[in-house]
Amino acid sequence: MGHAALSISSTGAAEEAQQNLLPLKSSSSSSEIFPAKSETEQQRDVDMQWRARFSFAFGVAATIVACIALAFAFFSHRYGNQTIPSFDSDSDSVVGRWGFARPLKSLNKPAVILISTDGFRYGYHWKVPLPNINRLRFNGTEAVPGMIPVYPSLTFPNHYSIATGLYPAWHGIISNVFTDPTSEEKFHPGIIDQKWWLGEPIWESVVRNGLIAATFFWPGSDVSKGLWNCSLPYCRHYNQSVPFEDRVDTVLAYFDLPEEQRPSLITLYFEEPDHTGHQVGADDPHISEAITRIDQMVGRLIDGLDAKNVFDDVSIILLSDHGMVGTCDKKIIYLEDFEPWISIPRDWADELSPVLGLRPPSDVDVKEVYQNITEALNSGKVANSEFLQVYLKEDLPARLHYSKSERIQPIIGMVAEGYKVEMKRSSAKECGGAHGYDNEFLSMHPIFIAHGPQFGSGRQIPSFTNIEVYNLIASILNIEGAANNGTFSLANTALLPSR
Ligand code: AMP
Ligand code: ZN
Ligand code: ZN
Numbered sequence: 001m002g003h004a005a006l007s008i009s010s011t012g013a014a015e016e017a018q019q020n021l022l023p024l025k026s027s028s029s030s031s032e033i034f035p036a037k038s039e040t041e042q043q044r045d046v047d048m049q050w051r052a053r054f055s056f057a058f059g060v061a062a063t064i065v066a067c068i069a070l071a072f073a074f075f076s077h078r079y080g081n082q083t084i085p086s087f088d089s090d091s092d093s094v095v096g097r098w099g100f101a102r103p104l105k106s107l108n109k110p111a112v113i114l115i116s117t118d119g120f121r122y123g124y125h126w127k128v129p130l131p132n133i134n135r136l137r138f139n140g141t142e143a144v145p146g147m148i149p150v151y152p153s154l155t156f157p158n159h160y161s162i163a164t165g166l167y168p169a170w171h172g173i174i175s176n177v178f179t180d181p182t183s184e185e186k187f188h189p190g191i192i193d194q195k196w197w198l199g200e201p202i203w204e205s206v207v208r209n210g211l212i213a214a215t216f217f218w219p220g221s222d223v224s225k226g227l228w229n230c231s232l233p234y235c236r237h238y239n240q241s242v243p244f245e246d247r248v249d250t251v252l253a254y255f256d257l258p259e260e261q262r263p264s265l266i267t268l269y270f271e272e273p274d275h276t277g278h279q280v281g282a283d284d285p286h287i288s289e290a291i292t293r294i295d296q297m298v299g300r301l302i303d304g305l306d307a308k309n310v311f312d313d314v315s316i317i318l319l320s321d322h323g324m325v326g327t328c329d330k331k332i333i334y335l336e337d338f339e340p341w342i343s344i345p346r347d348w349a350d351e352l353s354p355v356l357g358l359r360p361p362s363d364v365d366v367k368e369v370y371q372n373i374t375e376a377l378n379s380g381k382v383a384n385s386e387f388l389q390v391y392l393k394e395d396l397p398a399r400l401h402y403s404k405s406e407r408i409q410p411i412i413g414m415v416a417e418g419y420k421v422e423m424k425r426s427s428a429k430e431c432g433g434a435h436g437y438d439n440e441f442l443s444m445h446p447i448f449i450a451h452g453p454q455f456g457s458g459r460q461i462p463s464f465t466n467i468e469v470y471n472l473i474a475s476i477l478n479i480e481g482a483a484n485n486g487t488f489s490l491a492n493t494a495l496l497p498s499r
Helices: 002-025 027-033 039-078 091-098 131-138 155-164 202-208 244-256 274-280 285-307 366-378 466-477 489-494
Strands: 111-117 141-144 213-216 265-270 314-319 325-328 332-334 349-351 355-358 388-392 411-415 420-422 431-434 448-451 459-462
Touching: 111 155, 111 285, 111 466, 131 285, 131 314, 131 448, 155 202, 155 466, 202 213, 202 265, 202 466, 213 244, 244 265, 244 285, 265 285, 274 285, 274 431, 285 314, 314 466, 366 388, 366 411, 411 420, 448 466, 459 489, 466 489
Parallel strands: 111 265, 111 314, 141 459, 213 265, 332 420
Antiparallel strands: 141 448, 314 448, 325 431, 349 355, 355 411, 388 411
């Protein structure tokens, strides 16, 4: 019955099509068959010819435009510059464009290698060929333009935000160096007493979920806390003299262990290109050398994983904590210029630059200090005063999330990109690099590149704040994470659905 109905309707359609085509087919001999045409008819014919020509021209133009669009889509896909899908793009379009997650081939459960290359500013990859990092970029997913660090864009607050999904005011490591106002003790890099380190870092979450985590350095990873105990063979205490090659080889060796001893999460940390960036600034040939060295380490890791036949199964997240910007000694705000409005002793400044963090003693009125600083800055007598913005911490822009901790100093000064604060003038005239500035500056954005079975190939996603990385890793490993300041927008957008 259904078949008959189909054949009737298709026959009808064929007949109709044939009828429409007949006059056109016979048009060459139309004068012999049909009587002569009137003027109006001739005019109509001319009109129709023009219409036909116009339609033809329009068709050709549309075809050319379509070809250009197709070529553009092909090449932008090939080179990873395709239109950036927004975070709220629905999963259907993600599937359509990026396909499904690849099933694991050699491993029985997911594994994540989280690599931090300190101070790797977004855009360094344009300076010099980086074949190994580009292999991850072109076959993986990259944040463009980079990832957004938390404020202040310093090493310790950012590494610990990546590890916990918390803003510094929540995880407690509000800077590289600061004073606890209650105990009056000082924090600085190297302090591993757990009382400073709040929140649950991802290595602790992994262990809490019954899996194994390993860390080859990460700020906070050598703090024994909860179920996490920093000891061999899965954790070692920070020692910057360990050669980069040894760090990579140790990570690779974990994949030779029997499955029940193999870590699900491994962190790997390199001090470069931050170290070089501080010495020479962001735009110097030495930076190219430093990033080439990191590229070689990435190559060593990829080749090692390839040789063990697990490269396709491992999720590699290559990121950094912040960017870097050049500084030079003519871009300085001197606190000595604030006199006679106010004299600021050095020990009020918990931090000086690029974050000016002032904590006057308890018998000094903070609001009065702030007023006096504001008057000094508005006086026209302080050199470069327009490049320093001072706030009571509760008045800082909400986007910085930098007020809800006793450890944050009551008065915060933010300097313009590339500027520094110093106590007084000296004869030193140096140029170098710094970070710690407003996290909105593009120069402070670090890289984020992710490669693995759940990441689209040659895909670009919009920038996101690094507090999203915790939930991303928890999702890849399929573990229950701890409460944090992040959302699941990165995990939902960047991770491809399983079939
Ligand atoms: P920054 O002053 O913000 O540039 O900090 C970068 C420095 O932090 C690096 O040069 C490292 O020497 C140091 N660093 C990195 N990780 C650790 C760690 N886990 N423990 C102590 N210091 C570290
Ligand atoms: Zn750093
Ligand atoms: Zn640094």
